[in-house]
Amino acid sequence: MPIKFENVSYVYSKGTPMEKQALSCVDLEILEGEFLALVGRTGCGKSTLVQHLNALLNPTQGTVYIDSFVNSADKKKRDKKTHPLRKNVGLVFQFPEYQLFEETVVKDVAFGPKNFGDDKETALAKAREALLRVGLDESFFERSPFELSGGEKRRVAIAGVLAMNPKYLVVDEPTAGLDPAGAKEMMDLFRNVHQSGTTVILVTHDMDLVLAYCSDVIVLDHGKVVKTCKPVDLFGDDVTQYSLQQPMLFDFAKSLGEKGYSFDAATLRDVSSLAKQIAQGRKK
Amino acid sequence: MKIVEVKHLSYCYVEDKFALKDVSFSLEEGSYCCLIGHNGSGKSTLAKCLMGLQPDFDGEITLFGLPLLRKNIYAIRSKVGIVFQNPDNQFVGSTVADDIAFGLENKCVPHEEMQSIIERFAQETGMLDYLDREPSMLSGGQKQRVAIAGVLAMGPDLIIFDEATSMLDPKGKKEIIDLVHRLRAQNPKLTVLSITHDVEEAARADEVIVLNEGQLFLQGKPEEVFSHQAELESIRLETPFFYSLLAELKKNGVNVPDSVKDLSSLEAFLCR
Amino acid sequence: MNNFALGKYVPYDTWVHRLDARVKIIAVIMLMVAVFFPLSTWSMTLLVQGTLLVLISVILACTKTPLHSILTSLRSLWVMVLFLLLIYILVPKAENTLGIAWSVNGWTVYWDSFAEAARIVVRLVMMIMLAMALTSSTKPLDLTYALQWYFTPLKVIRFPAEEFAMTISIALRFIPTLLEDALRVMRAQSSRGVDFAHGRLSKRIVGLTSLIVPLFVSSFIRSEELANAMECRCYDPRGKRTRYRKLRFHWGDLVAFLFAGAVMAGVIVLSALHVDLFALMGIVAL
Numbered sequence: 001m002p003i004k005f006e007n008v009s010y011v012y013s014k015g016t017p018m019e020k021q022a023l024s025c026v027d028l029e030i031l032e033g034e035f036l037a038l039v040g041r042t043g044c045g046k047s048t049l050v051q052h053l054n055a056l057l058n059p060t061q062g063t064v065y066i067d068s069f070v071n072s073a074d075k076k077k078r079d080k081k082t083h084p085l086r087k088n089v090g091l092v093f094q095f096p097e098y099q100l101f102e103e104t105v106v107k108d109v110a111f112g113p114k115n116f117g118d119d120k121e122t123a124l125a126k127a128r129e130a131l132l133r134v135g136l137d138e139s140f141f142e143r144s145p146f147e148l149s150g151g152e153k154r155r156v157a158i159a160g161v162l163a164m165n166p167k168y169l170v171v172d173e174p175t176a177g178l179d180p181a182g183a184k185e186m187m188d189l190f191r192n193v194h195q196s197g198t199t200v201i202l203v204t205h206d207m208d209l210v211l212a213y214c215s216d217v218i219v220l221d222h223g224k225v226v227k228t229c230k231p232v233d234l235f236g237d238d239v240t241q242y243s244l245q246q247p248m249l250f251d252f253a254k255s256l257g258e259k260g261y262s263f264d265a266a267t268l269r270d271v272s273s274l275a276k277q278i279a280q281g282r283k284k
Numbered sequence: 285m286k287i288v289e290v291k292h293l294s295y296c297y298v299e300d301k302f303a304l305k306d307v308s309f310s311l312e313e314g315s316y317c318c319l320i321g322h323n324g325s326g327k328s329t330l331a332k333c334l335m336g337l338q339p340d341f342d343g344e345i346t347l348f349g350l351p352l353l354r355k356n357i358y359a360i361r362s363k364v365g366i367v368f369q370n371p372d373n374q375f376v377g378s379t380v381a382d383d384i385a386f387g388l389e390n391k392c393v394p395h396e397e398m399q400s401i402i403e404r405f406a407q408e409t410g411m412l413d414y415l416d417r418e419p420s421m422l423s424g425g426q427k428q429r430v431a432i433a434g435v436l437a438m439g440p441d442l443i444i445f446d447e448a449t450s451m452l453d454p455k456g457k458k459e460i461i462d463l464v465h466r467l468r469a470q471n472p473k474l475t476v477l478s479i480t481h482d483v484e485e486a487a488r489a490d491e492v493i494v495l496n497e498g499q500l501f502l503q504g505k506p507e508e509v510f511s512h513q514a515e516l517e518s519i520r521l522e523t524p525f526f527y528s529l530l531a532e533l534k535k536n537g538v539n540v541p542d543s544v545k546d547l548s549s550l551e552a553f554l555c556r
Numbered sequence: 557m558n559n560f561a562l563g564k565y566v567p568y569d570t571w572v573h574r575l576d577a578r579v580k581i582i583a584v585i586m587l588m589v590a591v592f593f594p595l596s597t598w599s600m601t602l603l604v605q606g607t608l609l610v611l612i613s614v615i616l617a618c619t620k621t622p623l624h625s626i627l628t629s630l631r632s633l634w635v636m637v638l639f640l641l642l643i644y645i646l647v648p649k650a651e652n653t654l655g656i657a658w659s660v661n662g663w664t665v666y667w668d669s670f671a672e673a674a675r676i677v678v679r680l681v682m683m684i685m686l687a688m689a690l691t692s693s694t695k696p697l698d699l700t701y702a703l704q705w706y707f708t709p710l711k712v713i714r715f716p717a718e719e720f721a722m723t724i725s726i727a728l729r730f731i732p733t734l735l736e737d738a739l740r741v742m743r744a745q746s747s748r749g750v751d752f753a754h755g756r757l758s759k760r761i762v763g764l765t766s767l768i769v770p771l772f773v774s775s776f777i778r779s780e781e782l783a784n785a786m787e788c789r790c791y792d793p794r795g796k797r798t799r800y801r802k803l804r805f806h807w808g809d810l811v812a813f814l815f816a817g818a819v820m821a822g823v824i825v826l827s828a829l830h831v832d833l834f835a836l837m838g839i840v841a842l
Contacts, residue, residue, distance in 0.1 A: 054746075115750060179323045337787065358792070361789075387789040387790060438789070
């Protein structure tokens with residue numbers, strides 16, 4: 001089992017007046033090769049959950065297994081060496097452009113590989129490869145990361161994680177603040193990363209992205225897993241109860257469905273597939 | 285009456301690299317205008333120029349009939365409010381009440397009148413129960429509502445939203461947009477200029493302006509602007525769901541009459 | 557990260573909280589003066605300092621500051637205590653009023669040394685308790701305004717009292733935000749293999765750079781955006797402004813002020829006149 005949460009709870013500032021239960025009794029499994037979406041309202045525990053994948057947080061109760069790594073509430077069972085784990089699980093936080101610090105783009109990207117023991121040359125080679133992967137060519141390599149545009153900075157930061165060749169890539173709200181075209185390019189990038197064999201976990205509240213890109217969804221609410229399914233299975237479900245917004249596509253199809261149209265939910269992915277199905281429905 | 289009049293506005297941060305190039309447009313009193321364009325198209329620079337934050341522009345800007353010059357800047361700013369993108373970086377006060385009061389203090393509103401003004405606009409934005417809260421205890425959407433309350437307390441005739449919803453979750457976004465519509469319904473004279481990536485919001489506006497590479501690309505009513513789907517695609521902009529669905533339906537041989545103007549009438553037409 | 561026990565405001569509504577911040581500042585200063593005035597004999601020291609300790613403890617208890625945070629901030633004192641004891645024991649003291657503690661091979665230690673060390677520690681404890689009573693019952697912003705009020709006369713020599721207060725209040729407002737930024741960058745860099753706590757020095761310096769540079773960058777962005785937002789809301793640092801928060805002086809404030817003043821004056825008199833109440837009592841008894 002690649003990633004498994006067993007009865008995991010997490011409490012912030014335990015034993016103080018600020019005590020807050022962020023996760024309660026979470027059980028879930030993530031399989032290799034998934035493009036998983038982790039969705040839910042702000043404060044539902046998404047970010048807390050993903051920090052367990054990197055042992056940045058240890059559970060207050062329960063155990064997380066990430067391949068052979070054990071992140072348990074029980075200190076005796078917990079693995080102490082986090083380096084191999086963090087190399088294996090790449091975490092891209094919200095607004096990652098705020099983590100850049102080196103003089104040049106390529107040095108910044110090589111920072112991760114170097115920390116995980118690569119010599120300078122290997123690290124730089126990995127950095128160059130990762131930069132090309134995120135769509136930044138040689139002309140960017142020697143520039144200062146601080147003179148780039150917001151979208152470019154974010155790509156550099158993502159390259160910084162990809163350069164470590166993680167087996168699992170976790171991205172938290174990667175499209176926030178980007179324009180629609182930039183967001184689409186960003187998501188296409190993750191689709192490519194996924195197709196090259198990496199398991200991608202997308203943390204988001206944008207249901208349009210989930211529908212267009214993801215293979216599986218886990219819905220979190222108030223620190224609990226409330227639904228595990230395929231994106232299309234959310235069709236017909238009232239996701240607004242979790243403060244999420246149904247894609248307009250689904251909403252419209254749903255109200256047409258109530259008036260006699262029939263839709264094949266499995267192929268309902270974008271506007272053109274919706275229009276096709278409407279046109280077919282009219283012929284009948 | 286024209287609230288905003290911009291003529292041949294150009295601006296360069298670096299010499300010969302135009303952030304804005306020969307932009308002209310005007311806004312009528314009480315209109316709701318959306319300004320769209322991809323990142324780096326000059327939208328935010330335009331907002332900064334309108335607020336007098338970039339005084340060395342070329343061209344003419346007139347607000348409420350006053351030319352934007354150094355001597356008029358306080359008169360103009362006391363009638364224009366702006367809500368920026370980042371909720372944290374515009375929260376000046378140490379509590380909600382203090383933040384709403386900040387503009388009032390600057391305008392030398394007497395101390396005795398402040399409390400009632402603060403309460404009124406906190407009520408209007410749904411933040412009355414949070415007056416003593418510190419910003420670190422608020423969500424992004426709540427902070428933006430405080431920013432709006434602070435702007436409203438100044439009694440503005442024009443409010444500029446500079447991507448004010450882009451850092452919020454769907455719920456926060458919806459709350460802000462609903463609030464803007466409610467404010468406009470209450471005060472028909474309020475002019476709103478919203479700089480946004482959200483084309484669905486733009487579809488509900490009175491007027492849409494599209495910027496590209498610092499230049500005016502398209503301008504008009506939403507249905508006019510979004511009927512130019514190919515042009516918009518060429519500058520990597522999306523069209524709202526309704527307009528892209530119309531275009532796709534047409535491709536599939538479903539001819540929708542021109543009288544269909546929104547989703548509900550489209551639904552009615554399709555189910556006839 | 558939020559464990560600064562000393563200086564953390566505790567939001568209750570006690571009479572100490574309701575006092576005017578200006579009065580609280582001056583009262584704390586007066587009590588501190590009282591704490592530091594020397595007295596003629598050990599028995600008087602015991603009496604006066606004991607009374608003050610009880611008084612200050614009562615005030616601090618009235619602010620409802622949680623006991624554990626008081627203990628946390630006093631905990632760091634024990635190093636100081638050991639250090640003081642060591643010095644006083646190693647450096648022989650000439651005065652002998654309390655008798656000899658021990659005398660080994662000519663190395664004589666009087667009980668006075670211990671008493672002296674204890675006096676200093678008790679004074680420090682009272683200082684810390686007073687500071688805590690002030691900060692835990694007064695919002696940082698009110699403290700800023702109070703300081704501004706005290707600095708206002710300095711305007712004559714062009715001291716920018718209002719800008720100073722604005723700067724401090726914004727700095728206070730942004731402390732939690734910057735802490736959050738720091739935590740976020742730390743998490744991000746830890747995921748990229750930085751170990752902030754262990755490893756070689758050179759590696760740790762690089763790790764620290766990877767934290768500090770992004771923090772600087774984001775603070776600059778924040779301050780620029782904040783400056784724009786303030787300007788758009790008609791802020792003019794040199795212009796006239798009115799004030800939403802006003803400090804108000806009530807009769808309770810007067811009582812507190814007079815009480816603290818009386819305590820200070822009393823201790824000063826006892827100290828200056830070398831009064832020994834016990835000796836006086838002896839005279840009266842005779």
